[in-house]
Amino acid sequence: MTAPARDAGLQPQRTRLAWRRTTLSGTVTAVLAIRASVRAAGPTTGAVLVLLCCVCWLALLALAHLRIRTLAASPEPPTLTPRLAWAATGCAVALALCAGVLVS
Amino acid sequence: MSEFVRNVRLWLEPERVRDQGTTPDYRFSLANERTFLAWLRTALALIGGGFAVDQFLPHLRWAWRVALALALLGAGVLCALRAVHHWMRCEQAMRRGDDLPVSRFPAVLSLLVAVVAVVMVVVVLAGWAG
Numbered sequence: 001m002t003a004p005a006r007d008a009g010l011q012p013q014r015t016r017l018a019w020r021r022t023t024l025s026g027t028v029t030a031v032l033a034i035r036a037s038v039r040a041a042g043p044t045t046g047a048v049l050v051l052l053c054c055v056c057w058l059a060l061l062a063l064a065h066l067r068i069r070t071l072a073a074s075p076e077p078p079t080l081t082p083r084l085a086w087a088a089t090g091c092a093v094a095l096a097l098c099a100g101v102l103v104s
Numbered sequence: 105m106s107e108f109v110r111n112v113r114l115w116l117e118p119e120r121v122r123d124q125g126t127t128p129d130y131r132f133s134l135a136n137e138r139t140f141l142a143w144l145r146t147a148l149a150l151i152g153g154g155f156a157v158d159q160f161l162p163h164l165r166w167a168w169r170v171a172l173a174l175a176l177l178g179a180g181v182l183c184a185l186r187a188v189h190h191w192m193r194c195e196q197a198m199r200r201g202d203d204l205p206v207s208r209f210p211a212v213l214s215l216l217v218a219v220v221a222v223v224m225v226v227v228v229l230a231g232w233a234g
Contacts, residue, residue, distance in 0.1 A: 012134065014134070018137070018142070028148075029151055076130045082188075096184075103174060
């Protein structure tokens with residue numbers, strides 16, 4: 001008689017969806033950020049901020065994609081690396097800094 | 105070594121998390137990761153709120169608008185930094201087999217969001233009245 005299979009509880013899939021939700025939140029924030037940057041006073045400031053916000057958004061998408069691929073590759077995926085966690089946090093903080101520049 | 109110095113070293117050399125203890129069950133690590141992502145989404149929403157206050161309340165007086173936007177943005181940045189810090193501390197505790205760290209951050213953040221919401225309601229109503 002074989003031992004009952006361990007219940008994985010769809011953990012990798014749930015984590016993948018959590019990353020997907022995070023990119024959606026990031027997209028909403030980035031859209032608001034780009035809208036605000038386009039209306040910024042100076043055309044140069046506006047262009048630089050639009051560029052920065054796009055870079056942050058694309059970086060977040062790329063990080064999520066990287067992690068989703070790792071999650072999909074193995075039934076028992078490795079732990080999230082601190083570097084990836086810091087990079088994702090950095091994207092959010094950079095968006096906030098752009099907002100700080102726009103507001104003041 | 106003081107708590108603060110240890111935290112700073114953990115921030116500067118995050119790979120040190122792996123040096124201690126044993127790798128926990130992958131399901132616990134993934135649950136920790138989802139909690140981190142939930143906090144990161146909260147941070148992104150707060151930052152989006154900061155952008156929204158700045159754009160969608162143009163009739164507010166400048167000082168009020170900037171103060172509300174900066175309060176939301178500051179809360180967002182704090183939330184994002186705390187998300188990754190808490191994730192590392194939980195990961196570390198699981199590796200060592202310690203209790204998970206407790207935190208008063210959720211309560212502080214709830215209070216801050218409640219205060220910003222009340223101020224926003226009052227300021228918007230007063231702004232329309234006047």
